[in-house]
Amino acid sequence: MKIVCSICKKEMDYPFEQICHRHPELELDLVPPNFWDIKDYLPEFEIKFSNDGKIIFPKVRKETKFKAGNTPLIKYDDNIFLKDESVNPTGSFKDRGMENLMNEVITHKKKSISIVSCGSGAISAIFYAREYGIKSIVFVHKGISKSSLAQIENADKVFYSKDFVTSYKDFMKYSLKHKDVFWGFLNTNISYMLGLRSMSYEIIRDMKSVPDVVIIPCGSGMDIVAQNLAFREMFNAGVISKIPKIGVVEIIGGNPIKQGFEKKIDGWLNIIDPIDSKTILSNDTCFNYKKIYDMASRDEAFFISVSDKQIDKFILEHPEFKAKYDYTSISAMAALDEYKKTSKEKIVVVLTCKNRNGGKIYE
Numbered sequence: 001m002k003i004v005c006s007i008c009k010k011e012m013d014y015p016f017e018q019i020c021h022r023h024p025e026l027e028l029d030l031v032p033p034n035f036w037d038i039k040d041y042l043p044e045f046e047i048k049f050s051n052d053g054k055i056i057f058p059k060v061r062k063e064t065k066f067k068a069g070n071t072p073l074i075k076y077d078d079n080i081f082l083k084d085e086s087v088n089p090t091g092s093f094k095d096r097g098m099e100n101l102m103n104e105v106i107t108h109k110k111k112s113i114s115i116v117s118c119g120s121g122a123i124s125a126i127f128y129a130r131e132y133g134i135k136s137i138v139f140v141h142k143g144i145s146k147s148s149l150a151q152i153e154n155a156d157k158v159f160y161s162k163d164f165v166t167s168y169k170d171f172m173k174y175s176l177k178h179k180d181v182f183w184g185f186l187n188t189n190i191s192y193m194l195g196l197r198s199m200s201y202e203i204i205r206d207m208k209s210v211p212d213v214v215i216i217p218c219g220s221g222m223d224i225v226a227q228n229l230a231f232r233e234m235f236n237a238g239v240i241s242k243i244p245k246i247g248v249v250e251i252i253g254g255n256p257i258k259q260g261f262e263k264k265i266d267g268w269l270n271i272i273d274p275i276d277s278k279t280i281l282s283n284d285t286c287f288n289y290k291k292i293y294d295m296a297s298r299d300e301a302f303f304i305s306v307s308d309k310q311i312d313k314f315i316l317e318h319p320e321f322k323a324k325y326d327y328t329s330i331s332a333m334a335a336l337d338e339y340k341k342t343s344k345e346k347i348v349v350v351l352t353c354k355n356r357n358g359g360k361i362y363e
């Protein structure tokens with residue numbers, strides 16, 4: 001597989017250790033944005049449809065007890081479906097990318113992986129790493145929920161930073177210094193991203209039609225980048241007749257992509273301009289800013305910002321959602337309420353992660 005750095009246009013063979021190629025002028029406190037583009041795929045990442053509509057996933061290189069994907073698509077209302085990613089093995093969509101990521105660690109002959117996360121990403125990585133015999137080194141901040149922390153303590157080593165921004169800095173300092181440890185930065189890792197995109201293939205297979213809109217909480221933006229890529233692949237292969245638009249859900253006050261898009265701030269460097277770097281770093285969405293900006297420019301994404309108040313209102317009216325799903329997932333439901341759908345539009349809402357306080361904690 002060939003990948004291209006969109007900054008200097010240098011081409012590299014993949015798997016390539018991405019931390020070895022740096023553009024310090026673009027880094028936010030040492031953390032690089034996702035400036036990587038894929039030129040062509042390795043067959044092991046290709047997902048296809050057979051003639052009878054079945055998806056052919058790439059071969060699994062190592063069978064583990066964690067089978068990600070094939071999550072239910074639930075009919076919620078006329079023309080509205082929920083894709084329940086919380087039932088993945090460790091409770092979030094991130095499980096879909098871990099098989100690829102761990103294989104990459106092994107390809108690089110590394111015995112351990114460093115991860116920075118405020119919850120679900122680390123939990124997923126820890127359990128998959130263990131299956132592959134890889135040591136997990138996790139950076140978290142002290143503010144994460146107790147139930148997430150209880151799971152994260154299963155890692156081989158945990159570093160606790162005082163806040164979110166510091167956990168990213170500590171993670172980068174450690175990873176730049178320890179070249180024997182694989183840099184597991186989920187916000188830019190290509191193998192991981194390619195694993196995530198199986199979700200969109202399942203949506204098309206299970207709906208047997210093309211949704212107009214897929215509403216996804218933004219998070220680091222990697223899920224949105226992956227699903228857009230999957231829809232583009234299916235469109236280019238003639239499997240679907242149009243590319244569904246992704247409704248990018250951000251929280252009001254923490255919606256730098258929407259703000260940047262409205263101000264037409266195109267580029268990696270310039271995002272630092274209107275919003276201070278601390279805000280950017282504390283909203284890890286920004287690592288995929290340019291990619292989501294480009295999607296919105298092609299009319300393949302649009303923004304739905306919701307307030308905490310709107311989310312709280314939804315929870316009050318639907319307590320069953322709070323028991324099952326985390327706050328980010330529920331922001332997507334509030335976004336559905338906010339989005340004034342036309343009567344004919346088919347919408348899928350992606351519920352990304354389970355509530356680790358209310359739901360059963362993975363054991």
Ligand SMILES: [Zn+2]
Binds near residue numbers: 009
């Ligand atoms: Zn470059």
